[in-house]
Amino acid sequence: MYNLLMTIILIVSVLIIIAVMMQPSKTNDAMSSLTGGADDLFAKQKPRGFEAFMQKVTVVLGIIFFVAALALAWYSSK
16 A cells, blocks of 8 residues: 555656646746736736646646645554
């Protein structure tokens, strides 16, 4: 059981890294200071398409990681 939980945690952690790296960045660069921040007008829109899908995948993987870590801690304490 310990090996199964460790394997799940390792696989999910790699998948979380991949999912986070695939998400589009939302950084403010030097261009926003020149444009007066006009691009912030659309910054509060709800994510759609690929971006929304990747956010959901990241949340689900985070929950799986958290549950697996708690299960591993509970199993290790016995």
